[in-house]
Amino acid sequence: MPSISMTVNGQAVTGEVEGRTLLVEFLRDTLGLTGTHVGCDTSQCGACVIHLDGVSVKSCAVLALNADGAEVLTIEGVADGDDLHPMQEAFREHHGLQCGFCTPGMVLTALALVADNPDPTDAEVRHGLEGNLCRCTGYQNIVHAILDGAKRMRG
């Protein structure tokens, strides 16, 4: 089996994968980073969103081999130790999560959205979440959380 190397949450990692191994499987099964979730098999739900070389992608739609040499950020790398990132704080403050299963993807999508657009409108946030499904919240508190998270990040 081919061996791949990448940087995940700032740490160099290597592992062997099959050609068909998805990046999300490598993260979850090989590296044990189970914060990245799998909610579907058609790249619809967004529970598996990570950052690949600074861009938000669905890790169920990337072969692990294609991420060889890449820089990866998962939900496990967002907080500073026990201190939540301002975006994570905003999700907690605004009750932007219930069951928590879609949450890692929501947070990483939100961070990418705010990196592109530091002061988004309500409509821009909703549009930016078109690749992420939540079945619990009705989205309103997620949108409020992202607007507030963006504000916190602007400082």
Next chain:
Amino acid sequence: MNKVSFGDTVRRAEDHRFLTGKGNYIDDITMPGQAHGVVVRSPYAHARINGFDADAARRAPGVLLVVTGADWAAQGFGPIPTKSAVKENRDGTPIAVPDRPCLAHDRVRYVGEGVAFIVAETRDQARDAAELLDVDYAPMDAVTHPVKALEPGAPQLHDGIADNLCVDWELGDAEATEAAMRAADRIVRLELHNNRVTGAPIEPRGAIASYDAGTDSYLMYQATQNIHANRNTTAEILGIEADKIRHVGPDVGGGFGAKNSVYPEPALVLHAAKTLNRPVKWVNDRAESFLSDTHGRSQYSTVELGVDDDGTFRALRTTTVGELGAYCGTVGAFTPTGGSARTQGGPYGFEAMYYSARAGFTNTAPLDPYRGAGRPEGSFQIERIVEKAARELGIDPVELRRKNLIPKERLPLKTAMGLDVDCGDFPTVFEQALAMTDRVGFQARKAASEAAGKRLGFAIAPYLECTGGMPKEHAVVTFTADGSAHLAVGSQSTGMGHETALPQILAATLGLDMARIGFTQADTDATPLGGGHGGSRGMEMGGNAVLQTAGEIIEKGRAIAAHLFETDVDKIDFEDGSFFEKDTNHIASMTEIIAASFDPERLPDGMEPGSLNTGSTFERGIISIPNGCHAAEVEVDPDTGAIAVTGFWVVDDFGTIINPMLADGQVMGGVGQGLGQALMENAVYDEASGQLVTGSLIDYALPRADDMPPMTLEYYEGAPTKKNPLGVKGAGEAGCCGAPPAIVNAVLDALDGLGVTHIEMPLTPEAVWRAIDAAGS
């Protein structure tokens, strides 16, 4: 000290874990040496199985075990039992309950039904081997439409069950209803379909189990919302003692009813773990979730409203055809019968009501409760017929509703469906909701919309529902000498926030620091019984179990305090976290009493160290009656049929609100699912092939962020129920009751004047466009 009270918005304890990727969902659990199972599922809606050839699958790399339907049948395991509260037809005969095996061996009855379970070293190997299993199917004619299934000549699903009929049931006074109908000035009729949908929690179902040969016992984790009942029923299937299985629910990624049922797979996982003597994990993929999760709703109904010309409601009669799918689900026969009947008529007064339902088998996945389980169907029926009546009578729909709401003075009352409505103030809730909606500005917004070539519509939908689920719940509180506490409950959150709300009740009642209360839920080792989640029972059952347990702890604490103060128990009061003796300066905090409870020197005779630890079972008397009012404003583009929900307002009477932030979350999530059913969600089977054509998230539309309107929520807190000590009424399912009729009626209001009187859910742009087109031609 983190001091909390009832009614405080306490941020969630579980969030740090979920936000940092440390949640522990079913597929995150790894047991040493675990193998992976996959279910081989039928590609046919209806077929005879002539045989299995598993040789190639058994020889495939990494394969450890292949259990075909024939192998399963040879083991002699029992069928999956059904536990419907409705057990008899209207004539007193038992409802028809076909055997449902965990794996089909001689006949499959829906696409996705399991025919084999394959276990291999890796998940991919198990999936590869599944491709190699050869099942010899002889396809048969299928029927997937619930009405057609009951018609003469329909393909028959079960030998010995005539006409695919499971249950034929009624409630109410047919003669009195007919008399009131005849006495009314007119009868308004509407045929409507409550579309088939599925819960679609974002986390698929799964389980992992290990077997211990030394004790002949199992440990199973499962993504379920009903640990104890599912453990007991799965043990029943396997013919083993329930207490041989420790069943634990880890973090569960949503349920909505779809994780409440007893499914075949856990029994397969337990069997495989024992057979292989190593842990076995199975997790569905999304396609399997659509095929094999229970679906909900699916009722074809005729609703008749007897009404006088002045708008006075006289009688309501609903005749429904429901659907069970291929087998009886866990409580499937209840939903279209008792579950839909009991809240008929909503918050309106009637002289008489009558409900009649038949429900039968189709070649589709079994149906079981989905968020609301009959109450959303009932709410949709009454609110649609009221809206239609308003149009026919030429009365403002707001005025017609206002005129017929049951006034506060008439409560308590028992409805014609036998529902015990104890308290509430429906007119006040209605006016409160109406006041939120800016009706004054509506005409200006409507004019602006029309100027842009669109059409604005408004509707208001009061609802009345009820709680349900298992009528007992257990809580256990244990202390340590340093004053910290641990709470274990048998109710279960699958996202609702019980890890916060239930410790909040304990902390508020005992005056404890919330940060020092640990929490366990969904573990058969932690509580002797538990009802999990279903029927909006989290606060009503779990919350009251915690309150009751706290009350017993206070009584024990009074005895300890009396001993410490050298006085009589009846002189000890408890208030604000402290025990004190009246008219003295004797006072001891709960934390001090906890410490004393571990010190034999400071305990009264008969109390052992640790005896403050308390477990208590709360038993519900009568289910409570959540009620409220939803209102929607929508804008329709008549050229495309596209709908934008531009405003949504809710007032709920949930009795006492423990944590308003969590209550808001329940309401908004329920509105999201209600909007989904109204506008986009639809589980569709192709009638010719029996294939599920909405078998992926590409084909089955879930609401996304930009589909949702801004939601404004308020509560009416003037009527805490006396049916339970907390005064709570259940918050989880209300959103699904109010949102569909509010949205659908608002769309029809937007189309007023075009000749469109009804559109079946979901109101997709195509459906709306076609309705406009048909009305205009």
